Amino acid sequence: MADFNTIAQQFVEFYYNTFDTSRQNLSALYREHSMLTFENAPVQGTVAISDKLLNLPFAQVKHKVDTLDAQPSSEDGGILVLVTGALLVEGSDRPMSYTQAFQLRPEAGSYYVFNDVFRLVYPAA
Amino acid sequence: MADFNTIAQQFVEFYYNTFDTSRQNLSALYREHSMLTFENAPVQGTVAISDKLLNLPFAQVKHKVDTLDAQPSSEDGGILVLVTGALLVEGSDRPMSYTQAFQLRPEAGSYYVFNDVFRLVYPAA
Numbered sequence: 668m669a670d671f672n673t674i675a676q677q678f679v680e681f682y683y684n685t686f687d688t689s690r691q692n693l694s695a696l697y698r699e700h701s702m703l704t705f706e707n708a709p710v711q712g713t714v715a716i717s718d719k720l721l722n723l724p725f726a727q728v729k730h731k732v733d734t735l736d737a738q739p740s741s742e743d744g745g746i747l748v749l750v751t752g753a754l755l756v757e758g759s760d761r762p763m764s765y766t767q768a769f770q771l772r773p774e775a776g777s778y779y780v781f782n783d784v785f786r787l788v789y790p791a792a
Numbered sequence: 793m794a795d796f797n798t799i800a801q802q803f804v805e806f807y808y809n810t811f812d813t814s815r816q817n818l819s820a821l822y823r824e825h826s827m828l829t830f831e832n833a834p835v836q837g838t839v840a841i842s843d844k845l846l847n848l849p850f851a852q853v854k855h856k857v858d859t860l861d862a863q864p865s866s867e868d869g870g871i872l873v874l875v876t877g878a879l880l881v882e883g884s885d886r887p888m889s890y891t892q893a894f895q896l897r898p899e900a901g902s903y904y905v906f907n908d909v910f911r912l913v914y915p916a917a
Contacts, residue, residue, distance in 0.1 A: 702863045702864070704861045704863060704874075707859070707861060709861075709863070733914075734832070734911050736829045736832060736834075736909045736911065738827045738829060738834070738907045738909060739827070740865070740895055740906070740907055741866060741870075745866075747872075747893065747895060747907045747909065749829075749891070749893045749909040749911065751891060751911050751913050753916035754916075761916075762916035763916055764889070764913050764914070764915060764916040766874070766876060766891035766911070766913060768872065768874045768893040768909075770865055770872060770895075781865070782863045782865055782872045784861045784863060784872065784874040784893075786859050786861065786874065786876050786891070788876050788889050788891060788913045789858075789889070790889060790915045791878035791886075791887035791888055791889040
C-alpha cells in the first residue's frame with residue numbers, strides 16, 4: 668500500500684483534473700456522510716455536494732496546485748490533505764488564490780472524501 | 793457540550809492569542825502522537841512541535857483570522873478546522889496571508905491538536 672504522501676498526491680492530481688475537465692464525475696468521490704463547506708456554505712451527502720459543485724457560478728475553471736501537505740488523520744488510515752493554489756475562472760485573466768482541506772478515508776482498497784473545506788484567499792492588506 | 797463550530801471558534805481564538813502572547817504555552821495543546829507540518833517541514837510529538845514553534849525566525853507575531861470553517865472529522869468527536877488569515881511579523885509592515893488546518897480530538901472534556909498544517913499563501917499571478 669502506498670504511503671499517505673503518495674496517496675495524497677495522486678488524489679489531488681485526480682481531483683483537480685476531474686474538476687477542470689468533467690466536474691460531474693466528482694460525485695463518485697463522496698459518500699452520504701461526506702461534508703463540503705464551500706466558501707462558508709455547508710452541504711452534506713453525495714447529491715447535495717454534487718449539486719453544489721455543478722452549480723458554481725462558472726462553467727470552466729483551471730486549478731494550479733502550489734503546495735500539498737498530508738498527514739495521517741486517524742488510526743484506521745485516514746489522511747488529512749491541505750492544498751494551496753490558484754484558480755482561473757473562464758473569462759477572467761486574474762487567477763485567485765485558494766486553500767482546500769480534505770480528509771480522505773479508506774474504503775475497499777481506495778479512498779473517498781469525508782471532509783472537504785474550500786476557501787478563496789485574498790491578499791493580505 | 794458545545795457544538796463543533798463553537799468549539800472550533802474557541803480553540804482558534806485561544807490558539808492565536810497564545811501564539812501571539814506566550815508561544816511557549818502552545819505545547820500543552822499537543823500530545824506525543826500529534827503532528828505539525830509547518831511550511832512543508834513535518835515534526836511529531838510535544839517536544840519537537842514545541843521546539844519548532846519556539847524557534848521560528850521571529851520573536852513576535854500577530855495573527856488576524858479572516859475565515860474559520862469547521863466540520864466533524866470522526867465519529868468520536870474529532871473536529872476539522874480550516875483557518876485563513878494574515879500574520880504580521882515584528883519589524884515588518886507587510887502582512888502575509890496564511891492558511892492553517894487543524895484536527896482537534898476530544899480528551900477528558902477538552903480537546904488537543906492531533907493534526908496541524910500551516911502554509912503561507914502567496915498572491916496568485
